[in-house]
Amino acid sequence: MTSPPRDETQTPPEEATALLDEDRLREYCGVFGVFDLPEAAAYTALGLHALQHRGQEAAGIVSFDGTRFHAERRLGLVGDHFSHERTIKRLPGASAIGHVRYATTGETMLRNVQPLFAELNSGGFAVGHNGNLTNAQTLRRELINEGAIFQSTSDTEVILHLVARSRESKLIDRFIDALSHIEGAYSLVVLTNGKLIGARDPLGIRPLVLGELDGRYILASETCALDIMGARFVRDVANGEIVVISHEGIRSICPFPSRPARPCIFEYIYFARPDSIVHGRPVYEVRKAMGVELARENRIQADVVVPVPDSGVPAAIGFAREAGLPFELGIIRNHYVGRTFIQPTQAVREIGVRLKHSANRAVVSGKRVILIDDSIVRGTTSIKIVQMMRDAGATEVHFLISSPPITHPDYYGIDTPQKEKLLAATHSLEEMRREIGCDQLAFLSIDGIYRAMGVGRRNDRQPQFTDHCFTGDYPTALTDLAAENRAQLSLLAEAS
């Protein structure tokens, strides 16, 4: 809750955000935890680096050295700060949790960077959260009325206060007490003076896996964070499960009534890293399968299949193979655009998308192009990419999307624009095609995506996945939304 000396040689967050592809969904967060492993903070930094795709705005680590907790929280990439030995040295101890974060609104504040920490009468309590609570604002107001002082605008802090105020005597019971009040999506890692705790919401909306290295347990959002350090995948933490890791070993608690899992389907479409295995499914193979289904649903006369890099590549490989057409890199991505390239003056500002992507004219010119992307959000980038193909000489542009149209916003930790800004929520397919300027536009069907997931078809009474972005079928109550207080407003404006 403080003002750091802003280093103006770095791009200010607001500008940097402007650079990020605004026409993308974003995941809020990734979490990692390790217990009883020497150099815990160094391993946590590695794990967070592997989870960097889940949040690029800020990162934090809290370690415990047996006596004291140590925290470092920074804006920027994991590698910007946590790869420095001097930072890691400030995080001694054999247990640590970490967090990477992306924030939706302009409120890029250091005080929101996780893990959050509270000093309870039982000792320290640090928590990192992936997901979003749907009744956080309602709870926050109640807690303030009772005299709680909030340090952040984060929904996660509600959990801290609920634990601090619980009248249960044992810490784990206080934690369960706290979870019993919250709604929404959460995969949590918690560090106390003696325990590493993992918890997933009753539907298992966000992922959380258990791994093992040198006989010590690890928690992570995705398996890729295990792979980077040569750790072994043990199992997914189950929906509704709490795992308590201590020097006595691991204990599993399922305090709430059992329900079928309903993981978020967007992890497969876009968020998870292609080399991760989510709930037993290799993400890369699922994406190729989406491309295959897309090709089966759309038989097109064309010369070349071109992915929108990088997320469209696996689906394009699947598509090209199923369609018997050549797969070509018709769009080249500039790897140096980083977070920092702001178009400096008006005259060159329109250059926009070319800063990141350029057409590979040799591949595209004079060709009928099938362009494969994973999703359309606002459609603003799609317009530019299609135009870029035409400028490079494509005679036809068939724009195929390897997931269904996004028609509803998310409230579980994905940053979606308001419904009015979602292209598919306000336009018919033909209107979208005209807006985007392609010769043909097609989306994968709901059935197609469930087939690609390997579950036959959608069970409409009890859907196998959280898929409200396509269907409007929200899996939990939306208390704050109903109370019209969804926005996390703070009375205090502070850069940090």
Place this chain on the structure above:
Amino acid sequence: MTSPPRDETQTPPEEATALLDEDRLREYCGVFGVFDLPEAAAYTALGLHALQHRGQEAAGIVSFDGTRFHAERRLGLVGDHFSHERTIKRLPGASAIGHVRYATTGETMLRNVQPLFAELNSGGFAVGHNGNLTNAQTLRRELINEGAIFQSTSDTEVILHLVARSRESKLIDRFIDALSHIEGAYSLVVLTNGKLIGARDPLGIRPLVLGELDGRYILASETCALDIMGARFVRDVANGEIVVISHEGIRSICPFPSRPARPCIFEYIYFARPDSIVHGRPVYEVRKAMGVELARENRIQADVVVPVPDSGVPAAIGFAREAGLPFELGIIRNHYVGRTFIQPTQAVREIGVRLKHSANRAVVSGKRVILIDDSIVRGTTSIKIVQMMRDAGATEVHFLISSPPITHPDYYGIDTPQKEKLLAATHSLEEMRREIGCDQLAFLSIDGIYRAMGVGRRNDRQPQFTDHCFTGDYPTALTDLAAENRAQLSLLAEAS
């Protein structure tokens, strides 16, 4: 409670502290507040600049724009950050409070930088504090047991939680309720959404004055903060008084039983700026009077009176005039030593004091020198200064101190070493003289200093000043000390 990107081109705080004269007492803080004056934050920055001598480690301002509060808190000098227009622009509004801070321990943390802020159900509440509570740790433990989550290790945060949890309905009553629980020294400035509040502890240990500019009220630790902006001094806030400034004007509340004031005598000896007027006494004139009394108590044959710059200058002027001896600048201060000069290598490290001071050989050589300083803490600097005089050719060095020997630590906002480190607590006068290496050592007597203060002599049953550093006569209970939990330990170590 966050980690700022440390700018390594700045001297890290721990090193900078090493540079500061460790043989000095330090004041914790200075406070400032202004209500209903356009550009409130800019005036607050000016006021804090004038109060910079009360705390050089960090500074913060919270402003209120009628709707939202805005905060900026930084390590470093006021001018380092708050003189930049872009910083002031982030602090809109016509009301603001500010704080400068010096911290005793190594825990230089941004989350301890004031003003602190809480979002209450009645709105925002920001507070800046000069002084130190003597029961903060005891209260903190109670509050944590009740579920409060602390964001800092500052004793001031206790006040926030007491206000947040008070069951009174009106905010001012909640504030009085909070004050009724705390012990020790405090001069507070508080900013709410409609009020600027000032409060002083029942004994008025730390100073707080009320000023006026263009018909708007100002609160400040010292009158010099009024002078810099051409504001008019109205009066001291009284001991035990709360002043509430709002659009309805100013209201004075004295909620606790009336007691005689007992301001800290060290403000006159060392802390306050010489051009400030504290409780009606011009500090410069008091210091000269201490020199006069010192001369009356010590008639010495010598050639020249030399002050240890800069704090010894007024007493030396008074001494020289009373003694009829020439006043000369026998020690030259290097104005560029700033916060940053670290001796780079071992071989040149012993140069030490010469980085800041150098002997003016032309004045000292072959002379019997009377050296005047305001106090001796550890004595380490005194040894070097005396040696410097001898190296420059002084034939005799009479070291005279314009205050009594410091034998007891402070718990009210002055950074004193532990009793064992106080030279006068463990050495006889002759032992001290030998340690320091001077030909004669003398201190002003207790009677002498009370005479210089213009109050005749010390009323031992009800002393006119807080003077425990010389007498061991502490004016309040020392609850935390009795409970052996004086140290403000946190379970969390974080640079910010």
Place this chain on the structure above:
Amino acid sequence: MTSPPRDETQTPPEEATALLDEDRLREYCGVFGVFDLPEAAAYTALGLHALQHRGQEAAGIVSFDGTRFHAERRLGLVGDHFSHERTIKRLPGASAIGHVRYATTGETMLRNVQPLFAELNSGGFAVGHNGNLTNAQTLRRELINEGAIFQSTSDTEVILHLVARSRESKLIDRFIDALSHIEGAYSLVVLTNGKLIGARDPLGIRPLVLGELDGRYILASETCALDIMGARFVRDVANGEIVVISHEGIRSICPFPSRPARPCIFEYIYFARPDSIVHGRPVYEVRKAMGVELARENRIQADVVVPVPDSGVPAAIGFAREAGLPFELGIIRNHYVGRTFIQPTQAVREIGVRLKHSANRAVVSGKRVILIDDSIVRGTTSIKIVQMMRDAGATEVHFLISSPPITHPDYYGIDTPQKEKLLAATHSLEEMRREIGCDQLAFLSIDGIYRAMGVGRRNDRQPQFTDHCFTGDYPTALTDLAAENRAQLSLLAEAS
């Protein structure tokens, strides 16, 4: 030649270099220039951004506003500095040249960052250079003996001094005079008070193209720098040609005897961006053709073709198609590794290559893998990549390289290790295979690569390309090498 305030929050250059894949060849530089186009510096920044792959260590721009020249030179990526409006505003004028740079040795010095500038009696003269002179040290010694004072250790500065000292009267003649003394590879852009000049060495070793935007001329190392701003490709600057662009239009001068061009073949293998067209050949298509030739030379029983990302991708696509095998992303690249991820502690240091690449287990496990890379330098990364495939369950690993073995160092602007460090210079094919740990190792043949280039076969008496890295056939004299003074030593060590 000055010491910038090092921003220690950035990774120091030496560490950052350690992070870069040390097992890669590197290009020294890229150049760009524009004449008589408003916002010339902004366009130059864009062009340099598109050329960033040619040099990531430093960037610089010099503009001319009709009266004065303006320079900004920085360590870091183009986007780190030159995307800020305030930087571009310090570069007014309608003409500008720019430079991106990679430096071989540890001497990362700001004074070596180009464009270099000299004030001649005729006015200012700025130059940016891609390539390397082979007699720079010899000339430097002569010039110093004549009283010249060098400001950098750059070979390019020799050109400045030769121009400054030429006895010719017209500037262009002085420039030609200077070129007549230098040997080696150079593509130069020069800015004077009225002219933009481009020049290529007699063999055209490094590329340089002429473009046009809104009727104004542009010079750039590659066509991708034209594409990013929608400029039109006009033609390659010819080998040995000087083009002089002024308000009078464009003039071509060929002052030296005509010789056949001999461009560097490594531009096609690795350096140039795949969407660039170099001497009429699309780089992407050439790389695919190398993969095709490689497949023709090596018929292998395998299950999957996996590229080492990103440079191996086009060849792998070509190979897979020719071989009739599936192309799969068996290695996933972490896009966030950036320049900054240093392994913080010893225990996790061995993780190395996994910071940047991870095996896509789903694709590789239980498979016979054909791994495609573009080249082998030291072989250190190859060892790790092959091991990564085995760890992920590959049953066989066939490692195929789409260019011939590198047996000789370069002296024309490619950073190659000393001959002893080149794996192929000191190992037989079988020794290399065992070192790398793959089941099979194969390189494309010299004939194969010339076929892929579309020129039939190598003309040994007058080779069509500069290919000494494979053949030892250096196209120019190596004067400095003969004189054993190749190293650019300076008597002065300075970080900047």
Place this chain on the structure above:
Amino acid sequence: MTSPPRDETQTPPEEATALLDEDRLREYCGVFGVFDLPEAAAYTALGLHALQHRGQEAAGIVSFDGTRFHAERRLGLVGDHFSHERTIKRLPGASAIGHVRYATTGETMLRNVQPLFAELNSGGFAVGHNGNLTNAQTLRRELINEGAIFQSTSDTEVILHLVARSRESKLIDRFIDALSHIEGAYSLVVLTNGKLIGARDPLGIRPLVLGELDGRYILASETCALDIMGARFVRDVANGEIVVISHEGIRSICPFPSRPARPCIFEYIYFARPDSIVHGRPVYEVRKAMGVELARENRIQADVVVPVPDSGVPAAIGFAREAGLPFELGIIRNHYVGRTFIQPTQAVREIGVRLKHSANRAVVSGKRVILIDDSIVRGTTSIKIVQMMRDAGATEVHFLISSPPITHPDYYGIDTPQKEKLLAATHSLEEMRREIGCDQLAFLSIDGIYRAMGVGRRNDRQPQFTDHCFTGDYPTALTDLAAENRAQLSLLAEAS
């Protein structure tokens, strides 16, 4: 000649300059050198720190380790950079020279920061210069015409080129050859691979002293740089003398015809530190003597003598003693104003001088005040100081200046405004008095200042001091001024 990454948390130089008291004369530079002493750079940093008053804009050190030279040049104070061990470690070797600098114009460029360095055929040659050449522009043009490339806009670089181009065979002869071409004021320190050289212009306008520590020689602008490290003062370097220090010992050369010395009188009035001894005269005692003479020339009825801090203090002590009036600190200086306090908004901008100085009302109110300052340049600060005295209740303000009126600009290394801006050049005494708003204004007479210097009276045919600022009697030719090319313009604008 490069662009450092500007640290925007620091005050940009142009703003910082705005903060400096613009109504002050400034010295360009101070120099230091040490030969054959371990940790030479650390000692040089200390010496420069003691000379900081001679230049606060930038500092640089060049060391020689027996093989290579090492340079660090930075904007800012010595302590900002050269007190860091990591900086000193980059400057190995037992010989070093250093330089502190103040620059007149807005061209705060790193490439102008000294010592400058050239690589000659005989080895490295570094030079630091205090003073200013009066024919530098004329020589620069000639050198450019001959093909020299300048790296800076500094007049000092002319010396480098003259040495580099000299046809003499021995380095010392080349140096003498170079000196034979230059006119003006110079105290030089030079470091070569085996020698430390000091040189003073034929009139000895700027000071340079020889010292000794542990049997090793030191050169420094003032004796205070010897005192800080406990070095012994040996003697002044004589006017027109070159001292050559090597492992063979020290050698003195006087290559030019002998002339009487004529040191700059302003060193005594304002520039030199009060504890320095310049040409055998203690500066502090000279300043007191100026106050005594001033009191003898002006017998005034008043209550109190108040110095304008800090430079007016010694003269005020002398005045008060001679006049039998009390000396009092009627103006308090804020020690924290540093380089950084910019008034953030318009409304508070007028506060101006109060940021640095405040009236000590207790001393001034109701009194007839004699205010003592050392000089008046533009008079802008004097107006504010006098007004501040009146605002604080002074009944009369007698403003007395301890030097004669400044009527002519300097061209020898003092930053004076143009003649039109010098108050005394354009106003009569009475006009000045009215402008400043004091009741009485008086300056010390020329005779008075020569008396204070202890030389009886001015020898008008051969003045004992350089005093053209008062008399217009310039001691050397002003070649550049005659040629109307005094300004050091560069064709290149670069922040560094």
